[in-house]
Amino acid sequence: xxxxxxxxxxxxxxxxxxxxxxxxxxxxxxxxLGIAATRIAWLxxxxxxxxxxxxTVPSLALLAAMVPVLAALDLQSIGFLPAIVGLTxxxxxxxxxxxxxxxxxxxPALKEAARGVGMTSRQQLLRVELPLAMPVxxxxxxxxxxxxxxxxxxSTPVGATSLGNYIFSGLQxxxxxxxxxxxxxxxxxxxxxxxxVRAIEVGLVRRRRGRLVAALGSIAxxxxxxxxxxxxxxxxxxxxxxxxxxxxFTEQYILSAAIAGWVxxxxxxxxxxxxxxxxxxxxxAVDSGEVDVYVDYTGTIWANEMGxxxxxxxxxxxxxxxxxxxxxxxxxxxxxxxxxxxxxxxTVRAADADRFGLRTIGDLANLAPRLxxxxxxxxxxxxxxxxxxxxxxxxxxxxxxxxxxxxxxAAATEEVDVISAYTTDGRITAYDLLVLEDDRGAxxxxxAIVVAGARLARDAxxxxxxxxxxxxxxDAERMRAMNLRVDERGEDPATVAAAFVExxxxxx
Amino acid sequence: MTTVxxxxxxxxxxxxxxxxxxxxxxxFNLSVQAGELVVLxxxxxxxxxxxxxxxxxxxxxxxxxxxxxxxxxxxxxPHELRRRIGYVFQRIGLFPHMTVGENVAVVPELLxxxxxxxxxxxxxxxxxxxxxxxxxxxxxxxxxxxxxxRVGVARGLAAEPRVMLLDEPFGALDPVTRERLQQSxxxxxxxxxxxxxxxxxxxxxxxxxxxxxxxMHGGRLLQLGTPRDLLTRPADDxxxxxxxxxxxxxxxxxxxxxxxxRGTPS
Ligand SMILES: Nc1ncnc2c1ncn2[C@@H]1O[C@H](COP(=O)(O)OP(=O)(O)OP(=O)(O)O)[C@@H](O)[C@H]1O
Ligand SMILES: [Mg+2]
Numbered sequence: 029x030x031x032x033x034x035x036x037x038x039x040x041x042x043x044x045x046x047x048x049x050x051x052x053x054x055x056x057x058x059x060x061l062g063i064a065a066t067r068i069a070w071l072x073x074x075x076x077x078x079x080x081x082x083x084t085v086p087s088l089a090l091l092a093a094m095v096p097v098l099a100a101l102d103l104q105s106i107g108f109l110p111a112i113v114g115l116t117x118x119x120x121x122x123x124x125x126x127x128x129x130x131x132x133x134x135x136p137a138l139k140e141a142a143r144g145v146g147m148t149s150r151q152q153l154l155r156v157e158l159p160l161a162m163p164v165x166x167x168x169x170x171x172x173x174x175x176x177x178x179x180x181x182x183s184t185p186v187g188a189t190s191l192g193n194y195i196f197s198g199l200q201x202x203x204x205x206x207x208x209x210x211x212x213x214x215x216x217x218x219x220x221x222x223x224x225v226r227a228i229e230v231g232l233v234r235r236r237r238g239r240l241v242a243a244l245g246s247i248a249x250x251x252x253x254x255x256x257x258x259x260x261x262x263x264x265x266x267x268x269x270x271x272x273x274x275x276x277f278t279e280q281y282i283l284s285a286a287i288a289g290w291v292x293x294x295x296x297x298x299x300x301x302x303x304x305x306x307x308x309x310x311x312x313a314v315d316s317g318e319v320d321v322y323v324d325y326t327g328t329i330w331a332n333e334m335g336x337x338x339x340x341x342x343x344x345x346x347x348x349x350x351x352x353x354x355x356x357x358x359x360x361x362x363x364x365x366x367x368x369x370x371x372x373x374x375t376v377r378a379a380d381a382d383r384f385g386l387r388t389i390g391d392l393a394n395l396a397p398r399l400x401x402x403x404x405x406x407x408x409x410x411x412x413x414x415x416x417x418x419x420x421x422x423x424x425x426x427x428x429x430x431x432x433x434x435x436x437x438a439a440a441t442e443e444v445d446v447i448s449a450y451t452t453d454g455r456i457t458a459y460d461l462l463v464l465e466d467d468r469g470a471x472x473x474x475x476a477i478v479v480a481g482a483r484l485a486r487d488a489x490x491x492x493x494x495x496x497x498x499x500x501x502x503d504a505e506r507m508r509a510m511n512l513r514v515d516e517r518g519e520d521p522a523t524v525a526a527a528f529v530e531x532x533x534x535x536x
Numbered sequence: 537m538t539t540v541x542x543x544x545x546x547x548x549x550x551x552x553x554x555x556x557x558x559x560x561x562x563x564f565n566l567s568v569q570a571g572e573l574v575v576l577x578x579x580x581x582x583x584x585x586x587x588x589x590x591x592x593x594x595x596x597x598x599x600x601x602x603x604x605x606x607x608x609x610x611x612x613x614p615h616e617l618r619r620r621i622g623y624v625f626q627r628i629g630l631f632p633h634m635t636v637g638e639n640v641a642v643v644p645e646l647l648x649x650x651x652x653x654x655x656x657x658x659x660x661x662x663x664x665x666x667x668x669x670x671x672x673x674x675x676x677x678x679x680x681x682x683x684x685x686r687v688g689v690a691r692g693l694a695a696e697p698r699v700m701l702l703d704e705p706f707g708a709l710d711p712v713t714r715e716r717l718q719q720s721x722x723x724x725x726x727x728x729x730x731x732x733x734x735x736x737x738x739x740x741x742x743x744x745x746x747x748x749x750x751x752m753h754g755g756r757l758l759q760l761g762t763p764r765d766l767l768t769r770p771a772d773d774x775x776x777x778x779x780x781x782x783x784x785x786x787x788x789x790x791x792x793x794x795x796x797x798r799g800t801p802s
Contacts, residue, residue, distance in 0.1 A: 137625070141625055143614075160631075
């Protein structure tokens with residue numbers, strides 16, 4: 029718990045930065061746009077419709093969609109900017125809609141009175157329409173505030189630190205305390221900001237000067253704090269840390285911490301972690317320089333980045349292909365191979381394997397119509413699935429996609445009969461499951477490799493050397509054991525990684 | 537007929553308003569002398585409010601024009617025209633987010649009067665419409681309907697306009713207060729030499745206030761003349777019936793008074 033709370037200041041600050049800036053931008057955009065829409069008739073429908081469409085995009089997808097959009101515009105596509113743009117867009121609708129309805133809802137008799145006493149159209153707006161619409165507009169801002177605080181937790185996969193870091197890593201490593209801390213902190217922040225906006229409204233409407241000043245002052249302080257902490261790194265002349273990235277699953281959390289620890293130990297350079305990145309975001313983040321090093325798998329790059337999903341290749345051939353692609357195509361370095369493969373493997377309960385005499389995937393073919401297969405959310409959409417299915421003529425009764433952390437349990441409790449497990453997952457042994465052999469070689473190799481960005485090759489060759497010394501340091505057995513410690517024994521990935529680094533440093 | 541002089545302050549010529557096929561005001565002609573008080577009288581929907589609003593361009597006429605002190609109002613920026621004309625709305629239209637004092641001060645604020653002068657003027661006006669000065673910091677929603685109407689009148693008078701347009705300003709008042717305010721309004725308009733168009737459908741009020749009365753019906757001005765003209769020489773049946781209502785009512789009252797002793801057990 030103390031380790032969790034130690035992260036709170038940095039996560040909360042990052043969350044506050046995202047939320048406050050996004051709210052400022054969406055309010056600053058929507059109120060003028062809403063006013064314009066009540067003045068210029070043709071603007072109202074299209075602007076409300078557009079904001080409505082943005083709103084219907086699932087929030088996670090909206091944030092993720094910012095990555096390629098910003099990349100196409102040649103802007104920072106990983107980290108703070110895509111999160112800010114996505115959150116701002118999300119905050120537009122409630123404020124815009126309430127501005128339009130608020131102004132449209134002002135009693136026509138009062139609008140006429142405002143004209144009748146001789147106000148110009150600007151004075152009508154500022155002295156009558158806006159003050160009367162204000163409660164409705166403020167209600168919109170409050171809605172946006174609560175939404176944006178909540179949705180900002182989804183900034184984590186696009187590389188922006190937020191309270192979502194607790195939630196994403198907690199979900200993957202089954203650390204429910206982390207999830208709880210993340211949710212409670214986000215809810216607390218939402219209540220605080222909502223309360224402050226409400227206090228401003230009350231102060232204005234009931235003319236409570238004291239309350240107004242107190243609320244405005246608190247908000248100004250929060251903005252000053254967020255702005256200051258946001259700008260501080262720009263003026264800091266401390267060495268930029270080596271940023272180690274991680275996708276959002278246990279093995280990646282452990283490996284990123286292990287790499288960071290190893291680099292610090294070997295080179296004395298500072299490091300920092302950027303975790304829970306979306307699977308494709310991680311590669312882009314290294315490509316764009318936001319992240320310096322991370323672990324990926326040859327088959328993943330082969331299929332996703334090189335677009336060779338349909339091309340079969342042997343292990344060595346694929347490794348060389350990936351190396352060429354990284355170095356020639358992107359100026360990255362394939363620093364080393366870690367010594368294990370983390371591939372998809374069709375896995376059954378050991379008891380079933382005994383009973384039905386299952387050893388290879390081919391043995392499943394006759395049984396498949398009576399069995400249900402479970403897999404992580406992307407598996408059925410990946411090229412491996414049709415490859416395996418067609419190579420072995422599999423035709424399952426049911427295909428169920430679920431969160432990867434749940435699928436081993438689903439197999440153990442007979443919710444499903446076959447799962448596409450990860451070969452390094454410790455839960456294969458823990459749940460008494462058996463990996464079926466891929467004797468026809470339908471599943472491509474997935475060797476774990478350490479990928480380094482261009483900056484390391486240019487500025488930090490000592491780091492590359494240190495990374496190279498990780499070559500072959502982790503075999504599948506060892507990786508499985510480390511994963512198990514986190515997934516089943518509830519240990520912190522950082523603790524497991526630290527033990528590994530200590531062991532490795534002592535051994536050499 | 538106190539301070540009327542020969543200058544024509546408001547002149548409406550051929551004023552017409554159509555909504556689609558419906559003619560709401562039809563070829564309305566009226567000249568109001570400076571300092572004169574003309575009452576527009578007529579039934580509900582006869583076009584009184586529409587006419588009044590065309591004078592300060594809250595409604596743009598379909599045809600015809602209005603001259604104010606010799607100047608075609610179509611040539612003035614509407615907001616400047618309206619600041620020079622005090623307008624009291626039939627639906628009152630006080631701004632609910634402002635205090636009573638701020639509502640009264642609206643037009644002087646727009647005209648950029650110094651704060652001291654505005655404050656003094658607000659006090660003076662509350663006094664004039666017989667409102668307790670302690671009401672100054674209340675919100676309109678905290679006033680009775682009659683009090684709100686008086687604030688509306690005070691707001692119309694605030695910037696010392698020379699022309700006032702009033703649309704049933706005393707509709708929500710009890711008869712006693714109403715009579716008192718009618719009298720005090722007469723004094724004000726004499727003192728300030730206000731040129732006034734006053735809309736009502738209350739005959740007695742019309743007779744009490746008017747220098748001249750214009751009777752409207754179905755969007756047309758049926759007859760325009762002094763109260764005596766209208767009473768003695770009504771132009772048609774409608775005007776006749778309208779003008780005889782106070783007498784008919786008086787007769788009813790009279791009869792009741794006569795009857796009373798017989799009905800009372802002795
Ligand atoms: N915007 C409009 N569109 C169509 N018809 C309208 C519009 N405004 C007013 N009218 C019609 O014009 C006619 C005159 O309305 P106006 O408000 O001038 O009547 P009024 O004499 O003031 O009546 P009242 O004594 O009830 O206030 C009415 O029949 C009304 O329905
Ligand atoms: Mg009317």
